[in-house]
Amino acid sequence: MSTGFGFDVMARDGRARRGRLRLAHGVVDTPAFMPVGTRGAVKALTMAQLHDLGADIMLANAYHLHLRPGDDAVARAGGLHAFTGWAKPILTDSGGFQVFSLAGRRTVSDEGVVFQSHLDGSARALSPESVADIQSRLGSDVAMVFDECTAWPVEREQAAAAMRRTLRWARRARDRFAAISSGRAPEVARPTPGQAQFGIVQGSTFKDLRDESVAGTLAVGFEAYAIGGLSVGEPPEVMYDIAGHTADQLPATAPRYLMGAGMPNDLVEAVGRGIDLFDCVLPTRNARNGQLFTRDGPISIKNARYAGDDGPPDAECQCPTCRSHSRAYLRHLFMAGEMSAATLNTAHNLHFYLDTMRQIRKAIEFGIFEDFKHAYLDRYTRRAHSLT
């Protein structure tokens, strides 16, 4: 159905996999991190900068783009790739997470969600079908199904209800996606004919609910499967445990996407439990707040100790920021409120994440992932708190 889609596992090392994902607009080497470009742009970066950092895929958000500039406008421009100038693959999150974050401003029923736009308060509605339509118009390479995401902690009963609604929605989303993909919904613009659709497993931190969700989602059948409802406040060990437990039951032939995670050490831990794809706002958001990731843990560039520090953020880093600028200059830009502080910090942090993934892929290829993992985590976590 999705002509552009394919996934090959080229090497394994324990539960870690080294794969290659074929999407309509190109190939993504996995394990991969997807920079977050919610509104069709990674905050503080140009597309040229994102490209130069070596990103192979960008994430955008259907909910945000539906509200502004509108999926119709994007479709008229030829889809997200033509509209944004980003030629490589794009994954669109459905916006389930965003809509369910609008506590008090949304009403959920089996039909879908009625909510108030965070932009102008106007009444809006989303359903599994309309979200599939929106993503078809956006023309992303990968469309995520519309899911009901729960907070943490959550009562078992509530988690079960949301998971089962997500399953019912998954069937409807897949049916609509099939109709669009097979030409039975010609009224919906389809700038990327080879679009793939990923299902989302829910169930919070209840393993039996996760099991039920996996079984039901596999029964619907998608190009690949994501693990939602984690990285929402639960302890890291719980996230690792549930992600690993869920990944173990997902097909070995499809990529596994842990949504919304995480810190650099989370990526390494999750790859060791069979995860192939990641997205997270931390490298970009924290950059704007002055936090820079380094091999020895994060540092806060605001700290007065860096005012006279002529060294780069990370002495071993090959990113454009580290090759050109000192901690002292970056601190000056941040304290002066210069926008280029956000740009330079974001470029560094994204490079750090993308480079971590490159190291992970190499380690799996060489069959030394466990050694790599221990060395990486030991160094990253040892001095984290003393340096910030």
Next chain:
Amino acid sequence: MSTGFGFDVMARDGRARRGRLRLAHGVVDTPAFMPVGTRGAVKALTMAQLHDLGADIMLANAYHLHLRPGDDAVARAGGLHAFTGWAKPILTDSGGFQVFSLAGRRTVSDEGVVFQSHLDGSARALSPESVADIQSRLGSDVAMVFDECTAWPVEREQAAAAMRRTLRWARRARDRFAAISSGRAPEVARPTPGQAQFGIVQGSTFKDLRDESVAGTLAVGFEAYAIGGLSVGEPPEVMYDIAGHTADQLPATAPRYLMGAGMPNDLVEAVGRGIDLFDCVLPTRNARNGQLFTRDGPISIKNARYAGDDGPPDAECQCPTCRSHSRAYLRHLFMAGEMSAATLNTAHNLHFYLDTMRQIRKAIEFGIFEDFKHAYLDRYTRRAHSLT
């Protein structure tokens, strides 16, 4: 005295000059526009982006850098070039304009200016000598003298007093510069031994006061001469007339710098009256407000008419923004408040200014400056108001 400095006029066309300025950190082809990087950074751009746009020289501000991060800190880092990572020439404005803008928070005497820092309200003092010291520590290629800048309109008596104080200060600034340059002030760090110092002609829009200022400033003697106190609200024709009148009396062998001007048409008009150097915040500030310069006049990217416009800001422009992005996307980024809107708009506007200067230099070389000027102004001004 300033070993690094030199200026050659390679071609003339009417009063327009095609020159080459040799500074401690490199060569600047004139007429030239200097992007404004007040605090050691052009707002919304990285140094790599500024370099890629083809800028040959950047302007920074001694007043701002003195307050933060401090000229001592910059000197300890090895000067502005080492601190910022900008390897090409830097001109530092003295901060006279900024200090005199602090109406109600500064007291002027012949000794200098006592004022309150705009950052923390702390009491500060600047004198012609201390500003020379600050700029020596900053290590710019060109240091501007500390001048008393008047607003417009201004009473003749007040303009005369400020101009004559500027002359007295020019002598003191030059004496201090000479002491530093010749090694008689070893306590002042001097990361750029070949620093040049430019004098500033004042006198508002009174031609006889301008004449007196030129004579007095030439009597002190500087590597080059700037025309201050214009582009502060007077009508464009008055600015052109005073700039031309003043330029005609300045030595043909030295570059002439019209401070703070202007719109693209102002640059073309002023070159035709013998001006060689420009700086202005308009291309960068207006970019952040959504104004884009085009060959057919400025446009406001906020305008709803651009929501569905697939064309680049300027169809003939070769800048990275125009080569990659549509008006519709740039409008979306601006309306969404994405920082990259500022970056992409700034890159375009600076490219437009730098490209205007390239066209000007070419026209002078070919001896067709008058034809170029008429064609440029005719196109730029014809539709300016209909398009915005």
